[in-house]
Amino acid sequence: MTKTMLRALRGETLPTPPIWLMRQAGRYLPEYRATRAEAGDFLSLCYNPELAAEVTLQPIRRYGFDAAILFADILLLPQALGADLWFETGEGPRMSTITDMAGVEALKGKDEIHDKLAPVYETCRILARELPAETTFIGFAGMPWTVATYMIAGRGSKDQAAAHKLKDTDRAAFVALMDRITDATIEYLSKQVEAGCEVVKLFDSWAGSLKGQDFEDFAVEPARKIIAELKARHPGLPIIAFPREAGEGYIGFAEKTGADCVAIDNSVSPEWAAENVQKGKTCVQGNLDPKYMVTGGDELVQATKGVVEAFKNGPHIFNLGHGITPEADPENVTLLVNTIRGK
Numbered sequence: 001m002t003k004t005m006l007r008a009l010r011g012e013t014l015p016t017p018p019i020w021l022m023r024q025a026g027r028y029l030p031e032y033r034a035t036r037a038e039a040g041d042f043l044s045l046c047y048n049p050e051l052a053a054e055v056t057l058q059p060i061r062r063y064g065f066d067a068a069i070l071f072a073d074i075l076l077l078p079q080a081l082g083a084d085l086w087f088e089t090g091e092g093p094r095m096s097t098i099t100d101m102a103g104v105e106a107l108k109g110k111d112e113i114h115d116k117l118a119p120v121y122e123t124c125r126i127l128a129r130e131l132p133a134e135t136t137f138i139g140f141a142g143m144p145w146t147v148a149t150y151m152i153a154g155r156g157s158k159d160q161a162a163a164h165k166l167k168d169t170d171r172a173a174f175v176a177l178m179d180r181i182t183d184a185t186i187e188y189l190s191k192q193v194e195a196g197c198e199v200v201k202l203f204d205s206w207a208g209s210l211k212g213q214d215f216e217d218f219a220v221e222p223a224r225k226i227i228a229e230l231k232a233r234h235p236g237l238p239i240i241a242f243p244r245e246a247g248e249g250y251i252g253f254a255e256k257t258g259a260d261c262v263a264i265d266n267s268v269s270p271e272w273a274a275e276n277v278q279k280g281k282t283c284v285q286g287n288l289d290p291k292y293m294v295t296g297g298d299e300l301v302q303a304t305k306g307v308v309e310a311f312k313n314g315p316h317i318f319n320l321g322h323g324i325t326p327e328a329d330p331e332n333v334t335l336l337v338n339t340i341r342g343k
């Protein structure tokens with residue numbers, strides 16, 4: 001029996017959609033908090049293959065999700081390229097900043113990243129062995145624009161102003177940085193696949209701030225390049241792209257990039273996405289608002305049924321529109337899974 005998640009990715013419309021959630025291994029789970037404490041901190045957890053595999057497995061044991069996502073972070077790749085990375089408690093990631101061509105040229109080459117990332121590949125190998133036979137194993141990376149926004153600003157920001165400024169004032173340095181990240185991402189994901197990942201997901205969390213031609217050049221084109229090269233190296237590899245908050249940019253994104261599935265955020269309605277993106281044939285993933293994982297109750301049940309109903313006439317993987325938050329109640333995730341599976 002082929003895994004349900006892989007069937008949806010190949011374009012099958014299933015009576016019950018496969019389910020997994022972004023950030024399904026995370027702070028809302030007491031067992032995650034315990035393992036993170038054992039590791040010491042978040043980055044130590046990412047680089048500890050046994051414990052990273054353990055937290056990947058925790059939500060699978062608890063909820064029986066159809067897919068597991070490698071426990072790591074999109075910022076490990078820039079760290080392997082030479083950036084300093086740390087996490088400020090209660091605030092988020094901090095990095096050294098890249099402001100000009102000299103900064104780009106000081107980065108390591110795409111073939112020099114693997115020593116630092118070796119523990120991540122080891123996590124993949126452990127999971128490929130230990131995951132249940134019916135669970136699909138997803139690897140991932142950040143997309144170049146999103147990764148570049150952190151490398152340029154040294155932190156997350158609402159409007160990605162620093163990255164837009166470099167793009168608009170020092171085009172050569174910006175493009176060189178995008179190219180470096182693109183090339184390294186291909187090598188990184190390729191190694192994840194060699195180590196046992198069956199699907200890869202490309203996170204472009206800040207794609208929504210790229211408008212017009214910028215969206216084509218810096219969201220669509222890098223996705224197309226990464227997907228083409230990965231598929232050339234690993235024929236048949238299913239790929240999920242997540243150009244978050246792309247809005248109208250979701251239309252035709254799968255066709256333009258070669259992605260097998262487009263993940264949809266919750267700023268668009270499932271009905272709109274079904275009509276304009278899924279169109280009865282393109283696999284889509286999403287898009288319940290993560291707030292329901294905090295609030296629960298009948299509203300959660302009704303909204304979940306609404307998402308399943310909207311996407312029922314084409315290939316669909318159930319997910320949230322963005323990551324589950326630390327405030328989510330684990331019981332609400334049980335309610336979500338039971339609602340979808342009709343229990």
Ligand SMILES: Cc1c2[nH]c(c1CCC(=O)O)Cc1[nH]c(c(CCC(=O)O)c1C)Cc1[nH]c(c(CCC(=O)O)c1C)Cc1[nH]c(c(C)c1CCC(=O)O)C2
Nearest residue numbers: 022023024025026042069070071072073074092203205323
């Ligand atoms: C932008 C981005 C990052 N990381 C990621 C993105 C893209 C997706 C998105 O838009 O959320 C992707 C990511 N981060 C993490 C995963 C693991 C797999 C999963 O469960 O989805 C994945 C796929 C673990 C994590 N990455 C992070 C945590 C929380 C760290 C902790 O345990 O304290 C986890 C579980 C930390 C992180 N990492 C990042 C930020 C901004 C933060 C801080 C915000 C926060 O604290 O939630 C960068």
